[in-house]
Every structure is written in C-alpha cells, then in structure tokens.
Amino acid sequence: MKAKRSGRNIWRKRQPFGQQMKNTGGKGGVFMEPYWRWFMYQTKILPEQREKCLEYFGTPENMFIAPREKVEKAEFLSEPARAALLVSRTEEELQREEKEMTEKGIVFYSREHEAYPARLKEIHHPPCGLFVRGRLPHFEKEKKEVQAAAVVGARWASHAGLSLAKETAGALAEEGIPVISGMASGIDGAAQEAALMAGGESYAVLGCGPDICYPRHNAGLYRMLENKGGLLSEYPPGTPPVAWHFPYRNRIISGLSDAVLVVEARLKSGSLITADYALEQGKDVYAVPGRIEDPLSQGCNRLISQGAGVFCSLEGFLSELGLTNRNYENFRKNDLTLEKTESMVYSCVDFRGKSLEAIRMETGLSREAVLTALLSLELMDLIEEKTRYYYRK
Structure with a gap:
C-alpha cells in the first residue's frame, strides 16, 4: 500500500x-x-x-x-x-x-526481488533480505530434481570425516550440484573447498556481515567463495559474528538445499539444528553412521535412529539423490554379489577405517581368511588400504 x-x-x-x-x-x-x-x-x-x-x-x-x-x-x-x-x-x-x-562489493536482494530464491520464501521465518558478496545460487523453478545439497558437520572433525566430506562434495560438484554450508572450520569448510576445487559452485551462509571473514583462517576459502560462488547473510555489512546468529542462520542453509548430509556431529552439534530445520522444511536428511562410543558419531547415530537416511556409500548417496556420478557409471557396488566371507568383512569396514586385527576380532575369522577377503574387496574397489593393514570404505 x-x-x-x-x-x-x-x-x-x-x-x-x-x-x-x-x-x-x-x-x-x-x-x-x-x-x-x-x-x-x-x-x-x-x-x-x-x-x-x-x-x-x-x-x-x-x-x-x-x-x-x-x-x-x-x-x-x-x-x-x-x-x-x-x-x-x-x-x-x-x-x-x-x-x-x-x-x-555487496548486493542486497529483498525477498520481493525477482532474484531472491523462491524456495526460501517457503520456510518458516524467511529472511526479509540477503546481503550477498559474489552471487546468489540459481534454481530452475520447474526442475524437480536435486539442485543443491548441504554438507555440514563438526568443527573439530576427524581425518576420516574430513576426507569423506571432501570426496562427497567433489562428487556433487562433478554432477553440477552446488554445495551449501556455513564456511565453518572442519566439515563445512572442507566440503566447500573441495566443491570449488572440483570446478563446482558453493555458497556459504554466514552468521555475520558478508564483508567479514569468520573464522579468519578461512580467508583463502572466503576469497574462493566470492569468486566462484557466493557469501550470503541476512546481517548487514559490519555485523560481527555473534554466537546466537549461527544456529538461526542454519534455517537458510537447509532452506536453500534439497538434501542435507551430516558427516560428523556431537550430540549438541549445530549441525543437528540444521538437520532439524531441514526436517521441518520437508527436506531429506542423511547422516554418516559411526561407532556408538565415538562422540563425533553420536549426533549422526541419533539422527539415524530418528529416521534420517543412512550414508552407506558415496554412490549409494548419489543414487538416493537421483544422481549418477561419472566414477560409478559402469560400476555399482550395490549390484555386486559377495561371498559370505567377503560380506562379513565388508560389513565390518567403515568410512573411518579399521585395522586388520579389529576386523579379525569382530568377524571371528582367521587372519588368512580376512586378508583374502580384504584383497578381493580391494580388487573390486569396494575398500582401500589407507596405511598398512588399515582399511576403509
């Protein structure tokens, strides 16, 4: 009026x-x-x-x-x-x-601007506007397939978790799927950097003004995002990073995404807030399972117990999203028929890695039988030996 x-x-x-x-x-x-x-x-x-x-x-x-x-x-x-x-x-x-x-070098888009992402208007408390350094992600209105995915997780992540986040983000980038995250230390930053390094796009939703690089040690990633993606915030330039800004911005991360993958998360991780927002918004949520005694897996395991999708393998995850990564076009692990011993060994190996002795103890098989099965699984490219006698999917 x-x-x-x-x-x-x-x-x-x-x-x-x-x-x-x-x-x-x-x-x-x-x-x-x-x-x-x-x-x-x-x-x-x-x-x-x-x-x-x-x-x-x-x-x-x-x-x-x-x-x-x-x-x-x-x-x-x-x-x-x-x-x-x-x-x-x-x-x-x-x-x-x-x-x-x-x-x-910042541009503002109100939620009445034609370039404002329509999908954000559908969430509870959509931001009234976005301050953007770089560019906004582009979504095709009529396209129903996955157009963006969020990869989030612990700040103090394990080496295996970081490796999985990078591998997944890189595969998404190869499929032309932008990776949305928060540019935080750990899983977030690792995933976004991997997506950009793979030639894809990534967009960070910040809990401060778009002119502020937080955390500071992500300055290189910040510049990459500005040039190859975008830095988005509902807070104006100069707004410092305040603790309560970060949980609230997570609704935008999930709102921009069609699916959210939580790689590692403690029971009180902010990543679980992103997952909660995603469920509230009707988005698909996936989590990487882990050992019950591992604090970095407890948040993910809880999500799975509440109905989140289980990330069993990269190709399986891509298949769930309706994607076919070029590395797996002619070879699907899920289509393979394993011998009983191979199946027992394969079920024991996880994404974080497990030693030969641990696999032997869990399966009850002899050392020779385990080694034979591991070699067979390696030849089928189902697992890899990261270091001597230490294997991971």
Whole structure:
C-alpha cells in the first residue's frame, strides 16, 4: 500500500530521494530495495520481530515515513530498537548504506526481488533480505530434481570425516550440484573447498556481515567463495559474528538445499539444528553412521535412529539423490554379489577405517581368511588400504 504524505519533515527531507526511486515495477520492484535494505540495517530489531514489523507498518517504506507516534507505539520492539529506527530514517542514512555496499562489493536482494530464491520464501521465518558478496545460487523453478545439497558437520572433525566430506562434495560438484554450508572450520569448510576445487559452485551462509571473514583462517576459502560462488547473510555489512546468529542462520542453509548430509556431529552439534530445520522444511536428511562410543558419531547415530537416511556409500548417496556420478557409471557396488566371507568383512569396514586385527576380532575369522577377503574387496574397489593393514570404505 502506498504511504500517504504526512506533511512531516521526514517526508520533505526524503522526497528528492523518493522521486529518484519512483517505483515503476509494481510491488517488489527493484526501486523499492533501498527501504528493504534500510529495514535490514536495523540490527536492533531481532529477526523474529521483523514479521511483526511488517504486519504493523505494512511495508519498509511505510515504516520509514510513519509518524513518530506510530513508531513509539510499536511496543513489541525494544526501546533501543525504536530509538535507532527513528534516528536512522533519513536520506543521508540511505545514501550511506548504498555507498558502503558499493565500496564493499555487496548486493542486497529483498525477498520481493525477482532474484531472491523462491524456495526460501517457503520456510518458516524467511529472511526479509540477503546481503550477498559474489552471487546468489540459481534454481530452475520447474526442475524437480536435486539442485543443491548441504554438507555440514563438526568443527573439530576427524581425518576420516574430513576426507569423506571432501570426496562427497567433489562428487556433487562433478554432477553440477552446488554445495551449501556455513564456511565453518572442519566439515563445512572442507566440503566447500573441495566443491570449488572440483570446478563446482558453493555458497556459504554466514552468521555475520558478508564483508567479514569468520573464522579468519578461512580467508583463502572466503576469497574462493566470492569468486566462484557466493557469501550470503541476512546481517548487514559490519555485523560481527555473534554466537546466537549461527544456529538461526542454519534455517537458510537447509532452506536453500534439497538434501542435507551430516558427516560428523556431537550430540549438541549445530549441525543437528540444521538437520532439524531441514526436517521441518520437508527436506531429506542423511547422516554418516559411526561407532556408538565415538562422540563425533553420536549426533549422526541419533539422527539415524530418528529416521534420517543412512550414508552407506558415496554412490549409494548419489543414487538416493537421483544422481549418477561419472566414477560409478559402469560400476555399482550395490549390484555386486559377495561371498559370505567377503560380506562379513565388508560389513565390518567403515568410512573411518579399521585395522586388520579389529576386523579379525569382530568377524571371528582367521587372519588368512580376512586378508583374502580384504584383497578381493580391494580388487573390486569396494575398500582401500589407507596405511598398512588399515582399511576403509
């Protein structure tokens, strides 16, 4: 709804800028973006309060020109939020934001912009806008197949977990599937780097402004994402990484994805929050199983007990997603018929690796029988010997 001129100083002060932004594109036209951007710059307004703001004021433009009395009566906002809102409603502030965005190479897309991902509009509490460094992921509206997958997991991951994350992300990239994650240390960063190194795309959803590299040691990955993918955030430039931002941003990671894979996760891992959001959004969730005594596997095992898909093999995972990786076009492990001894040994080997002695103890087979089965499985490319007498799928 078009706001009426109130005759107040604030209208006269912004009128020249308003004339420049005269909306010729109807609702959601690109010329309305500065008001949405200004709205998202109001960092004292909590994310869950933004929908209430839109219900109360109608549009960001209405909020910008609303009488002071109406703003002061918005009791669902804190007093500091109302004060900051009133002070910032100037043409100078709009111009300052635009200058900052230009200087930092950041583009803003409100959820009414045509480039805003339609799939995000379907989630609970969709971000009102996204600040982007790089580019937004592109989705074909009519395409029903998987178009993006999230790979998430523990920050302090095991070597085997990191290796599996890289292998999976690389395979997804080869299939043209962008990898979505949070650029965190560990599984997230490893998966995103592998996707980019494989020539694919990856997009990071940040818990800070898109101009801030966090964690700092991921500076190289940050630059790669800017050039070959995108850095996305609902927080404006300059917003520092705050602890509560990260769990909440996870809804965007799952919202952009068709499937979520959790590689390693402790019982209180943030990755489980991403999985919860994914289930709430009707997305497919997969988890890599592991030993029950391994803390890094306990979160994944819980997800599986709750109905998540089991990641048994890379090719099996790709098949579940309706993909056929070129490395497995003519050779499917699931189609093989194994001898009883080979099957027993194969079931004991996991993605993290297991020693010959451990396999022998679990199967009850002789050392010679286990070695023969392992050699056969290696020749079929079902397992590999990572180090002497240490095997993994």
